[in-house]
Amino acid sequence: MTEPMIEIENLSISFGHGADRVDAVKTVSFSVAPGESYGLVGESGSGKSTILRALAGLNPFWSGHMAIAGQKLTGKRPRALRRLVQMVFQDPFGSLHPKHTVDRILSEPLAIHGFEDVETRVRAALERVGLGPSFRFRYPHQLSGGQRQRVAIARALILEPKVVLLDEPTSALDVSIQAEVLNLLTDLRQQLGLTYVLVSHDLGVVAHMCKRLSIMRTGDVVETATADDLSEGRLLHAYSRQLLIASRGYDTAAIAAFGDF
Amino acid sequence: MDKGPILEVDKLNIRFNTPVGEVHAVRDVSFSMGREKLAIVGESGSGKSQTGRAILGLTPGKVTADKLAFHGHSLLNLTPPQWREIRGKRIAMVMQDPKYSLNPVMTIGDQLLEAARGIKQGAEARQHALGMLASVRIRDPERVYRAWPHELSGGMGQRAMIAMMLMAEPELLIADEPTSALDVTVRLQVLAILDDLVKTRHMGLIFISHDLNLVRTFCDRVLVMYAGQVLERLTASELEQAKHPYTRGLLVCPPEIDHRRQRLPVLQRDPSWMEPVS
Numbered sequence: 284m285t286e287p288m289i290e291i292e293n294l295s296i297s298f299g300h301g302a303d304r305v306d307a308v309k310t311v312s313f314s315v316a317p318g319e320s321y322g323l324v325g326e327s328g329s330g331k332s333t334i335l336r337a338l339a340g341l342n343p344f345w346s347g348h349m350a351i352a353g354q355k356l357t358g359k360r361p362r363a364l365r366r367l368v369q370m371v372f373q374d375p376f377g378s379l380h381p382k383h384t385v386d387r388i389l390s391e392p393l394a395i396h397g398f399e400d401v402e403t404r405v406r407a408a409l410e411r412v413g414l415g416p417s418f419r420f421r422y423p424h425q426l427s428g429g430q431r432q433r434v435a436i437a438r439a440l441i442l443e444p445k446v447v448l449l450d451e452p453t454s455a456l457d458v459s460i461q462a463e464v465l466n467l468l469t470d471l472r473q474q475l476g477l478t479y480v481l482v483s484h485d486l487g488v489v490a491h492m493c494k495r496l497s498i499m500r501t502g503d504v505v506e507t508a509t510a511d512d513l514s515e516g517r518l519l520h521a522y523s524r525q526l527l528i529a530s531r532g533y534d535t536a537a538i539a540a541f542g543d544f
Numbered sequence: 545m546d547k548g549p550i551l552e553v554d555k556l557n558i559r560f561n562t563p564v565g566e567v568h569a570v571r572d573v574s575f576s577m578g579r580e581k582l583a584i585v586g587e588s589g590s591g592k593s594q595t596g597r598a599i600l601g602l603t604p605g606k607v608t609a610d611k612l613a614f615h616g617h618s619l620l621n622l623t624p625p626q627w628r629e630i631r632g633k634r635i636a637m638v639m640q641d642p643k644y645s646l647n648p649v650m651t652i653g654d655q656l657l658e659a660a661r662g663i664k665q666g667a668e669a670r671q672h673a674l675g676m677l678a679s680v681r682i683r684d685p686e687r688v689y690r691a692w693p694h695e696l697s698g699g700m701g702q703r704a705m706i707a708m709m710l711m712a713e714p715e716l717l718i719a720d721e722p723t724s725a726l727d728v729t730v731r732l733q734v735l736a737i738l739d740d741l742v743k744t745r746h747m748g749l750i751f752i753s754h755d756l757n758l759v760r761t762f763c764d765r766v767l768v769m770y771a772g773q774v775l776e777r778l779t780a781s782e783l784e785q786a787k788h789p790y791t792r793g794l795l796v797c798p799p800e801i802d803h804r805r806q807r808l809p810v811l812q813r814d815p816s817w818m819e820p821v822s
Contacts, residue, residue: 326727327698428588457587457754462797462808469807484727491799491808514802529728530801532761538736541729 286353287314288446288478289321289338294347296333307333309502310347317445320472320479322489322496324526329499331482335448338480339370352445366396369439373451375431379423385409385434386419392442408437412467429460433467440471449481453488465491486513486530498523550716550748551599552576554611558594558603558772569594569605571772571820581742581749583759583780585794586769592752595769596718599750600631614716632659636709640721642701646693652677652704653689659711676707680737699730706737716748717741724754735762756783756794768794771818790817 296308308330315321323331336342338349340360349356354364372378379388389405398404409418412433423431432452439447452468453461465488472479483489489496490510497504498520506520518524521542528537558570570591575582586592597603599612601622612619614635622630639645647655656673664672670689677685680703693701702722709717719738723731739762742749753759759766760783768776768791776788786792793811 326729458756458794458798459587459811462799462810465799466807466810487799487801490801491804510801510804514804525729527801529732532757533732533735533739534761535736535739538732541733 285316288317288319288352289315289480290348290350291334291338292348294334294337294345294349296330296337296342296345298344306502308337308345311497311499311502311504313497313504313507315478315480317478318472318476319495320481320493322493323480323482323499324484324486324489324496325499326484326526328501330502331499332450335370335450335480335482338446339368339448340365341370362396366442367444368446368448369442369444370448370450371432371435371439371452374455375428375435376423376455378435379431381423384420384422385414385426388423388434389438389441392438396442398442404441408441411440411471412437427460428456429464432456432464436464436467436471440475444477446478446480449479451483452481454483454485461488468492486527490514498526548616549576549578550615551750552611552613552616553595553599554609556595556598556607556609556612558591558598558605558607560605569772570598573767573769573772573774575767575774575777577748577750577765579742579746579748580765581739581751581763583751583753583763583766584769585753585756585759585766587754587794589771590769591772592769593720596637596720596750596752599718600635600637601627602637632709632714633663633712634714635716635718636712636714638702638706638709638717638719638722641725642693642696642698642705643725646701646705648693650693651689652691652693652696656689656704656708656711659708663712673707673711676710677704679710679741680704680707681733682707699726699734702726702730702734703737706734706741710741710745713745714747716750718750718752720752721754722751723758731758756791757798759783773821775817775821789814 292312293310294308295310297304297306299305325331337345343358351368386405389408390401393401393404406416414433453464481489481492490513495509498506500522506523508518512518518527525541554574556570556573560567560569573595584592584595594603598607657669660669674685674689677688682688682703688704723734741747751763760780763780766778766780766783767774770790776786776791778786796809797811799808
């Protein structure tokens with residue numbers, strides 16, 4: 284077996300102290316192979332985004348073991364390791380600087396990491412996400428939601444990462460635009476051999492993008508399943524089964540049987 | 545109870561004056577509805593929310609229509625006192641996100657009482673409010689009555705807001721993406737509450753949504769909007785037999801759990817969909 288690209292063992296994350304302490308993530312473990320796309324599913328407050336932020340280095344208050352590409356993650360990460368892990372956020376209206384042009388948004392990470400030939404890289408990054416050179420000097424407010432999310436993806440890819448963390452990348456988009464962005468993400472993973480961790484509340488999106496996934500609730504992984512388990516209804520935990528039923532649409536009888544978890 | 549339509553809309557148009565010229569946001573939308581669940585579906589910018597707002601006179605745009613009538617009474621050119629008799633009392637609206645539409649500096653109870661102002665007073669209004677909170681399946685109405693909006697979860701806040709809209713027992717409820725901000729299981733529970741209310745109180749419900757698959761299982765009839773026009777009208781159960789390529793495109797492009805595809809079909813937008821529908 285090849286060495287995993289992402290390794291997480293007994294990861295715990297808590298916020299606050301004493302009586303106000305919230306255990307957002309409780310001893311979660313999973314590993315993701317190179318080139319794999321792994322899903323984290325759950326409702327709000329389940330801890331799925333908290334895991335992603337810890338992996339990205341945006342939350343230093345965690346305990347347990349995390350490693351990326353064989354390198355153990357510690358408090359201070361070397362710049363080369365930071366470059367390998369990039370993130371695409373949920374809301375393309377909030378994650379792009381409103382006063383920076385697309386060109387500046389894309390060249391800033393290059394400057395930080397000391398890349399050369401910025402111009403060629405910015406052009407190539409735009410082309411890769413299906414935006415022409417005409418988009419280079421536009422501001423975010425001159426772009427549609429789907430175009431903004433493409434810029435956010437281009438920004439994540441411009442540092443040539445190995446791991447891309449996707450936090451609800453399409454939940455703010457219309458379904459027709461969601462299809463375009465998901466297709467783009469699928470193509471990019473194949474072309475560039477990327478490893479994805481995708482966080483979503485939408486079982487359909489996760490089943491489409493990921494072979495394996497963890498279903499989370501209040502900081503625990505209640506079940507780890509495959510996309511085939513979902514389509515064939517092979518789920519063991521009552522909560523995951525409820526989530527699956529809920530994602531199939533409105534059904535009075537099924538809703539009456541919902542439990543509180 | 546009268547049998548006629550609750551709401552009749554004929555050739556509704558909404559225009560906005562912008563620095564770059566006039567935007568014709570809603571074009572010749574016509575429909576009529578009774579005590580049923582009518583869905584208006586479309587993508588962002590299709591004009592679905594503006595249509596809902598125009599019914600309550602809440603759009604900042606310029607509204608014109610051949611007919612916009614509630615129980616046969618025209619809603620065009622009403623005076624502010626006339627609007628006050630209708631808004632919130634006979635036609636109510638549920639907004640998308642309880643985080644922004646509840647007043648953060650008033651308790652839920654006070655907001656419920658405010659909604660009943662001029663209808664019920666004092667202890668009677670309080671009892672009515674607690675009853676409404678119970679009817680949207682809030683288990684501890686007393687606690688929620690005393691709570692501030694920030695102390696409630698999204699699902700709880702949305703239920704409180706629905707209770708608020710029902711204080712005056714309206715005949716028509718306009719719900720603009722009432723469940724988009726909620727988790728899937730909570731979303732279905734809130735829908736079940738709306739469904740019950742439509743049945744037990746004989747209300748009409750206009751359900752504005754971008755989610756065709758949800759609408760298919762929840763509503764009775766569907767209007768599909770694109771670029772300000774109604775492109776197609778369907779019975780919800782016959783949505784699968786939709787003829788218009790836009791509706792068909794919307795139906796197939798979300799990823800499905802049971803039917804996984806390597807690539808998702810992408811909507812090919814045809815400029816002719818923008819042309820006036822005859």
